[in-house]
Amino acid sequence: MPVFHPVPLRALAAAVATVCMFSAHAQSVHSYDLxxxxxxxxxxxxxxxxxxxxxxxxxxxxxxxxPVVRGSYTTEQAAQAALTGSGLDLVKTAGGxxxxxxxxxxxxxxxxxxLPTVTVTAQAERSATTEGSGSYTTDAVTTATKLDLSLRETxxxxxxxxxxxxxxxxxxxxxxxxxGATGITVQTGQAxxxxxxxxxxxxxxxxxxIPDGTPATDFGARITSQQDDLVLYDRxxxxxxxxxxxxxxGQPGGAINLVRKKPTREFQxxxxxxxxxxxAYRTEVDISGPLVEGGRLRGxxxxxxxxxxxxxxxxxxxxxxxxxxxxxxxxPDTTVSLGLSSQKAKGAQEWWGLPFYADGSDIxxxxxxxxxxxxxxxxxxxxxxxxxxxxxxxNAWKFRLxxxxxxxxxxxxxxxxxxxxxxxxxxxxxxxxxxxxVYDTQADGLDLYASGPFRLLGRNHELVLGASTQRxxxxxxxxxxxxxxxxxxxxxxxxxxSFVRPQGGLAHRSRFSETSRQHAGYATTRLSLSDPLKLIIxxxxxxxxxxxxxxxxxxxxxxxxxxxxxxxxxTPYAGLVYDLNPNTSLYASYADIFEAQNAKGADQxxxxxxxxxxFEAGIKREFFNKRLNASxxxxxxxxKNRPLLDTNAPLPCGTAFSCYVPSGKVRxxxxxxxxxxxxxxxxxxxxxxxxxxxxxxxxxxxxxxxxSSFTPRHLLRLSSAHRLPGxxxxxxxxxxxxxxxxxxxxxxxxxxxxKAYAVADLLLAYRISDTTSVQFNLKNVFDQRYWAGLSSTRxxxxxxxxxxxxxxxxxxx
Numbered sequence: 001m002p003v004f005h006p007v008p009l010r011a012l013a014a015a016v017a018t019v020c021m022f023s024a025h026a027q028s029v030h031s032y033d034l035x036x037x038x039x040x041x042x043x044x045x046x047x048x049x050x051x052x053x054x055x056x057x058x059x060x061x062x063x064x065x066x067p068v069v070r071g072s073y074t075t076e077q078a079a080q081a082a083l084t085g086s087g088l089d090l091v092k093t094a095g096g097x098x099x100x101x102x103x104x105x106x107x108x109x110x111x112x113x114x115l116p117t118v119t120v121t122a123q124a125e126r127s128a129t130t131e132g133s134g135s136y137t138t139d140a141v142t143t144a145t146k147l148d149l150s151l152r153e154t155x156x157x158x159x160x161x162x163x164x165x166x167x168x169x170x171x172x173x174x175x176x177x178x179x180g181a182t183g184i185t186v187q188t189g190q191a192x193x194x195x196x197x198x199x200x201x202x203x204x205x206x207x208x209x210i211p212d213g214t215p216a217t218d219f220g221a222r223i224t225s226q227q228d229d230l231v232l233y234d235r236x237x238x239x240x241x242x243x244x245x246x247x248x249x250g251q252p253g254g255a256i257n258l259v260r261k262k263p264t265r266e267f268q269x270x271x272x273x274x275x276x277x278x279x280a281y282r283t284e285v286d287i288s289g290p291l292v293e294g295g296r297l298r299g300x301x302x303x304x305x306x307x308x309x310x311x312x313x314x315x316x317x318x319x320x321x322x323x324x325x326x327x328x329x330x331x332p333d334t335t336v337s338l339g340l341s342s343q344k345a346k347g348a349q350e351w352w353g354l355p356f357y358a359d360g361s362d363i364x365x366x367x368x369x370x371x372x373x374x375x376x377x378x379x380x381x382x383x384x385x386x387x388x389x390x391x392x393x394x395n396a397w398k399f400r401l402x403x404x405x406x407x408x409x410x411x412x413x414x415x416x417x418x419x420x421x422x423x424x425x426x427x428x429x430x431x432x433x434x435x436x437x438v439y440d441t442q443a444d445g446l447d448l449y450a451s452g453p454f455r456l457l458g459r460n461h462e463l464v465l466g467a468s469t470q471r472x473x474x475x476x477x478x479x480x481x482x483x484x485x486x487x488x489x490x491x492x493x494x495x496x497x498s499f500v501r502p503q504g505g506l507a508h509r510s511r512f513s514e515t516s517r518q519h520a521g522y523a524t525t526r527l528s529l530s531d532p533l534k535l536i537i538x539x540x541x542x543x544x545x546x547x548x549x550x551x552x553x554x555x556x557x558x559x560x561x562x563x564x565x566x567x568x569x570x571t572p573y574a575g576l577v578y579d580l581n582p583n584t585s586l587y588a589s590y591a592d593i594f595e596a597q598n599a600k601g602a603d604q605x606x607x608x609x610x611x612x613x614x615f616e617a618g619i620k621r622e623f624f625n626k627r628l629n630a631s632x633x634x635x636x637x638x639x640k641n642r643p644l645l646d647t648n649a650p651l652p653c654g655t656a657f658s659c660y661v662p663s664g665k666v667r668x669x670x671x672x673x674x675x676x677x678x679x680x681x682x683x684x685x686x687x688x689x690x691x692x693x694x695x696x697x698x699x700x701x702x703x704x705x706x707x708s709s710f711t712p713r714h715l716l717r718l719s720s721a722h723r724l725p726g727x728x729x730x731x732x733x734x735x736x737x738x739x740x741x742x743x744x745x746x747x748x749x750x751x752x753x754x755k756a757y758a759v760a761d762l763l764l765a766y767r768i769s770d771t772t773s774v775q776f777n778l779k780n781v782f783d784q785r786y787w788a789g790l791s792s793t794r795x796x797x798x799x800x801x802x803x804x805x806x807x808x809x810x811x812x813x
Contacts, residue, residue: 032078034069034265036127041266042066042082050075053097060088060100065127065139070392085139087625103625130162130235131261136684136719137629137677138162142209143237143257144591145524145536145573146246146449146464151629152620155536155575155589157183157672161236165686168721168734168763170274170777170806172282172306173227174236178256180736182674182688182717183240185743187710188789188798190351192227192317192378198240199637200668200694200708201253201612208259208386210404210445211247213470213516229321231284231304232341234261240672241635242614244571244593248470248518249544252593252612252637260339260386263298263327264288269813276806280308296329310350311802313370314496317347317378325386333393339386348414349378352795355419355428355491360750360793363421363491367785367799371428371491373499376414383407397452403445410439415499420793421491428491436479436506443472449522462526464538473515479506508553516546524573532579536589540571544596564598566609588617599643599660602653607662612639628677628685636669644700665698666707682723684734690715710790712740714756721763734763735781747792754787759800772811779804 030049034042040061047054052075066082073081079090079098088100128140137160140148144156151158161177171177175194179186184203187195196203205212230236236258243255267289274282288300304321325339351372354365389401413436418429449466482504524538544566551559575589594609601607618633642664646653653659670692678684691714694707721734739758744751760782765775780803788800 030073032069032073036068036129037066038132039064039066039082039086042069043079046075046078046082054079055097055099057100060102062134065129065133067127085626130164133162134164135627135678136162136165136686138235139626141237143239143246143255145538146451146466147462147524147526152585152622153577155577155587156591156616157240157631157633159238159674159676163234164684165719166230169719169736170775170808172230174230174258175227177230177236180717180719180738181238183672183690183715184238185711190353190796192349196256197708197711198253199635199692200711201637202251203253204243204247204250204255206255206257207404208402209246209257210402210447211470213443213445213472213518228258229304229319229343231302231321232260232323233258235259241616241637242591242593242612244591245522245524245538245540245573247593248520248540248542249596250593251595252614252639261300261302263300263325265290265295265298270810272808272810274806274808277804278309278311280806282306298327300325311367312350313368314348314372314374315350315370317345317349319343319345333391335390337388341384343382344380346379348376350798351376351414352416352418353789353798355417355421355795356752356793356797357423358420358793360752365491367802370496371417371494372496373415373501374496375501377412379411381409395452397450399450401448406443408441412437417491417494418795426490426492427488429488438477439475441472441474445470459528461528464524467521469519471517474513476512477508478510480509482507510552512550514546514548518542518544534577536575538573542569542571543567544569546596562598564596564606566594566596569594569609584619584621586619590615597643601661602646602649602659604654607643607660608641610639610641612637624678628675628679630675632673634671636667638665638667640665642666663698666694667697668692668694668708682725684721686719688717709744709746712743714741716740730767732765736761743790745790750793752790752797754790757784757786759784771813775808775810777806
């Protein structure tokens with residue numbers, strides 16, 4: 001039977017891998033069902049199926065992906081389909097074999113024959129998968145519209161953090177990746193949580209395009225905003241601006257979509273070990289491939305083990321991550337998959353951060369300061385089940401059903417310091433009654449849609465019809481030690497070992513719960529008005545309900561419910577894309593999103609939802625056969641129907657203490673530019689700059705003031721990796737830069753400020769062989785001291801990481 005004989009690559013130099021197999025007639029027709037995958041792998045499978053020899057220059061195909069190739073074709077047609085968008089030509093040699101070369105406009109030399117253009121009618125989906133591409137960009141995204149579009153064809157701002165970029169940055173958590181993304185601001189919070197914002201508003205989180213269903217409240221964030229380990233994911237897609245069409249209820253900042261790794265049809269494996277500052281040790285293993293001959297059943301198993309301490313005293317964590325997924329082709333047109341992931345983490349975490357002096361001045365504590373006890377504990381367990389079904393039809397339509405169920409349990413106990421601190425005596429408060437806390441949450445989501453082409457008025461168009469449902473239920477129980485203690489201590493003399501864990505019994509003090517449900521139907525169509533002009537219109541009809549309950553158990557009994565809901569809320573979407581040429585497009589779009597509220601008016605009815613409308617216009621361009629994407633966007637977000645106190649209503653106002661009117665309005669506007677991909681062979685680049693201002697347009701107390709003071713006016717993000725040429729080609733050098741202007745928060749009449757700052761990172765990697773490399777990352781090279789999170793003079797202020805280093809050894813097999 002045909003076999004594939006790769007010749008080992010010299011360190012990133014030109015090499016040839018020849019596919020040898022038994023001879024077969026060039027015009028024999030064979031059936032192909034190839035997934036989107038690296039181009040070299042796709043061509044190897046075509047050669048193996050057809051029996052034709054294809055010589056591949058490994059350097060030509062490095063970093064290139066092939067689309068899906070599905071149908072019955074000759075070798076020539078199948079290979080042409082795989083080469084779509086690659087910038088390469090398929091040519092026949094004098095010996096009758098196939099080979100590749102860069103596309104040229106000049107006349108083909110007499111020694112070769114250029115094949116005629118072949119129109120392939122197979123389903124040729126773009127590949128969004130970034131694994132193995134070596135690129136900082138991708139061919140397709142669906143986060144904004146559910147349509148299978150390239151970045152240039154998408155009329156909103158979307159960034160993709162690829163597998164290669166995550167590896168180059170040495171990133172292992174979603175927080176580390178998002179901090180380097182264009183236009184995103186990260187505010188560090190307690191116990192390994194964070195708040196992500198874009199353009200001054202909150203950003204929702206999705207998994208494989210399914211909203212996680214968690215309401216954007218502080219309570220919800222405390223439970224669910226844990227740091228996802230990146231070993232599970234192929235890429236992170238980030239949409240900036242309202243994501244109402246795919247998200248439903250939420251704020252207009254955007255959405256972060258984490259896309260899981262999938263099983264591969266060809267066997268592959270990788271492993272890595274790393275060591276870093278503060279006794280950080282990590283091991284990863286990733287194995288994927290066919291489980292039966294022919295690859296109709298495929299599987300993937302991923303594991304990571306992490307044991308690390310922190311720049312803060314006492315803080316530490318041990319984490320275990322496991323992920324397994326099976327994928328099966330029930331028929332050539334029907335694929336199902338089932339997956340399970342588990343993330344367990346246990347250790348001592350920072351709870352309340354550091355306080356400030358009462359006047360808002362910085363106490364100047366060392367970054368290693370830990371205002372907690374050495375027995376503080378955080379124990380988390382997250383289990384997620386995934387299921388997918390895809391049915392493909394002969395008319396290029398497909399149906400997809402995706403389900404996700406997530407269970408998170410958490411236990412926390414400990415003590416923490418609480419300010420503000422008096423400058424006269426440097427005393428800070430503490431309390432042993434700050435735990436234990438027991439959390440649990442269950443979040444379930446289901447999304448189904450059908451998509452495909454249709455013809456109308458003699459032109460081809462695309463349509464998506466779908467429905468989704470999400471439900472989440474969260475609980476938190478707060479207990480106190482029977483012999484708890486409170487007091488004050490000099491903040492400079494804080495000793496984590498001096499606080500002894502109370503040994504008495506536990507008393508149940510309070511209980512909180514939150515339940516949210518959302519059901520929606522949506523539709524999107526991409527209309528071809530003319531060859532260069534496309535109109536994308538869509539809408540989502542949503543029903544949303546949220547109930548928050550709080551109750552005191554002891555010593556006093558109390559309780560209240562807060563409800564918010566919307567019925568049949570319509571979220572429209574519209575985008576217009578005009579192609580100036582095949583590589584350049586102008587676009588304009590409108591997208592909005594609603595946010596249910598619980599404030600009531602004088603009529604005792606809940607106010608209409610807050611509405612965030614995103615207006616955006618810009619230009620996008622693809623360079624170098626789509627290996628580099630660039631964009632420039634102007635944006636404005638108006639959020640209206642915000643609750644303002646009704647000064648004409650009596651106090652109390654019916655069953656509420658106060659009543660409100662939906663007349664508040666804020667605005668965020670600015671511009672943004674981004675470049676991502678390969679500007680030259682061996683060079684990967686991601687760079688973005690955002691200018692953003694925010695303002696209260698209508699507010700009783702704050703009109704004209706800055707709305708989102710933690711959103712920097714200037715935000716620069718840069719990441720680059722360059723493989724050196726010539727005799728140094730085994731080496732890769734690079735780095736990243738995060739720079740931003742002033743941020744601040746106001747705590748009462750006091751302002752806490754972080755001045756403009758920049759953080760630089762460096763990358764140095766050496767390829768030992770074709771399959772093994774070693775990589776060194778140095779982060780915060782100049783040891784910049786800055787606040788990664790600011791809240792109040794009392795607590796919840798967190799330093800960013802000081803200078804630190806890591807060394808990782810990777811191998812592939």
